[in-house]
Amino acid sequence: MSQSNASTAVTPPAVILVRPQLAENIGMCARAMMNFGLSEMRLVSPRDGWPKKGARQASSGASAVLDNARLFETTEEAIADLNYVFATTARERGQMKDVFAADEGAVKMQVLAGEGARSGILFGPERMGLSNDDVALADAIISFPVSPAFTSINLAQAVLLVGYEWWKLVSGGKAPIAPTRSSPPATREHMLAFFDYLERELDAVSFFYPPEKREVMVRNFRNIWHRLAMTEQDVQTLRGAVASLVGGRQGTRIKRD
Template sequence: MVILVRPQLAENIGMCARAMLNFGLTEMRLVAPRDGWPKKGARQASSGAASVLDGATLFETVQEAIADLNRVYATTARERGQTKPFFAADEAAAEMRTLTEGGSRVGVLFGPERMGLSNDDVGLADAVISFPVNPEFSSINLAQSVLLVGYEWWKLVSGGRAPIAPTRVSPPAERRHLLSFFDYLERELDATGFLTPAEKRPLMVRNLRNIWHRLAMTEQDVQTMRGVVAALVTGRRGGRSGRERQDPEPRDESSEGSPD
């Protein structure tokens, strides 16, 4: 859970709620907000994460806020002279996951916007989370700190995979379609005089084919590039519309991918 200690601005609390819900964190605790709670402005700043704000619980002291927890982490950008384990956010997330899977209740303390947690606050924690930032400018705002911890947590519980995948994927090009494209392209290049002198033609053809092979072309790629060459050919010849094909290849509808 996320514990905001003496937060100063309602808008920052709202932005923390947004960052939490982005990464599946829903339990917020507030310790002595400077302007009281609830406060106007938090809901708007949450951008739809009102459920986190509605479930937030209020405490007078840090001791009360952590009383029912089994392990507590404090976030800080400064060395505090306290002998505690120090973790980067990803390391802490891994330990937190192990602890929660074993039934432990875990919380992370985030300090007020201006100065961060006090040494006494940090002294109540079992371990410290610090972020690998530019040492010449290490200040991170409150919502950013929550987001960094939440992001590392969510990477673990979600598997860390990108959430967006192609919905329509053309299959890899069949060799017969690829070779037919090569023949067509090379005939047209011969017609323009590109593949000269004759003694260099085999090497030039081989190099061209290797370029296409490195692209790992799909069926749709081959059809598209064949259409591109056809458009250039008709334009050069001053003939029919560039959308008409020259020397069209018989199309195998069953093997074509959907247009991009």
Template sequence: MSSGTNKKLLSKTQADGEGPAVILIQPQMGENIGACARAMLNCGLTDLRLVNPRDGWPNEKAVSSSAGATLVLDNVKLFDSTEAAIADLHKVYSTAARVRDLVKPVVTAREAAAEMRAHWDAGRKIGLMFGPERTGLVNDDITLTDTLISIPLNPGFSSLNLGQAVLLVAYEWWIAGQEVEDRYLHTGASRPATKAEMQNLFEHLEGELDLTGFYTHPDKRPSMIRNVRNTLQRCAMTEQEVRTFHGILAALSGRKKQRKPEPDAGDAEG
């Protein structure tokens, strides 16, 4: 199993068979086709259509650069015209660096993803069209599409290769259909500490601080306690970390026996 690959979940992707078709118009390099297939499968897409690939098909270089995305490559559909490649689709989005004087709605990849999800839920088939690596889409191809996708990047350097462009658009499609936590704590084999465990730690710490005379001004004690508690809360401690902290407090207070150092070999009596 390759890194980042789960064959059990991969079979579910095949069974679902959902998502827009990716149409590559006259792709030039097999390596780029393979990179596109990899990007597609990263995002659960499997319908890849090629219109007049320059180096023909099949292409061994596409296989070697796909990182095992054979689920996509084994089902590639070949076409000799753009019209034939999109004939069964209801809505087609295209990517182009320049609008080229055509009157066409332009949306970001994120907005396009939301629109595509709505079309898909309504039973409409969708396509994502990408042009050749060197020239991009020509006007005749763009005219056949409904909406242009713009990917706002550094205006001084916005060049993308074909695989990158496919990944950016496909990722937005994927994430628009997922319930994904934007941020979470990875706790390994432990678990997040409960509020009761945190409260116990607070009381242990505050008791030890009382014994040392840390709170020199009784009137400031409540605000100092709140600050210390708030600091520890922000740490998002695990139950293992709480136990470790209890151990640290016990050691500092002298209630844990110190291990006697092992005698050095040079100290042995001769």
């Protein structure tokens, strides 16, 4: 699936921030969402009200997510129209629910979307996370494989981790940029001419010694260059470098084009 149509091929899950405390964190969540094709933000009873100064600046341009954010009084109201709900938590809650890692959760979300079901992800307030009552409203849990020595994750980081796994799945997970090659691969003719030139100059300084080992040394030497998969520009550059060394040794200046 190409990245150009990934965001419209399936319906992304809604991101539900339950009692978020800081406007800046809401803004950073919007930024993380927009990075990874998530557009629907729902806010449950933000501590400082909504809209709140600071969110837009922290979003770094993800204002479309903030402009369309919906405000709810309770978690129940925020999830009322959804068919399946995930709760994010790092703690074992003693509730009999399926537990997914973020990548596994993304697969489940895609399956649900393919069946026409709407899903949402609950994220708890910064200080304490979701309450047990909030978790009880969810169908399944998403938990992150973090170091047990420190399990606390920033709210925006949690949104980013889930969003990353979602977008990686629906977009195919390929890097957005491709390596560029400004010069074509070197031809065998060009490579062999370089070898001949280099080996003549090495012979001139008795590099291949003892003479009876010259054939093996030349073969090994050529294999080094072959492993580099050189371009035409690589060969020209190396030949120019060798010519400069030879010219310097002979006390002559190499004329460059």
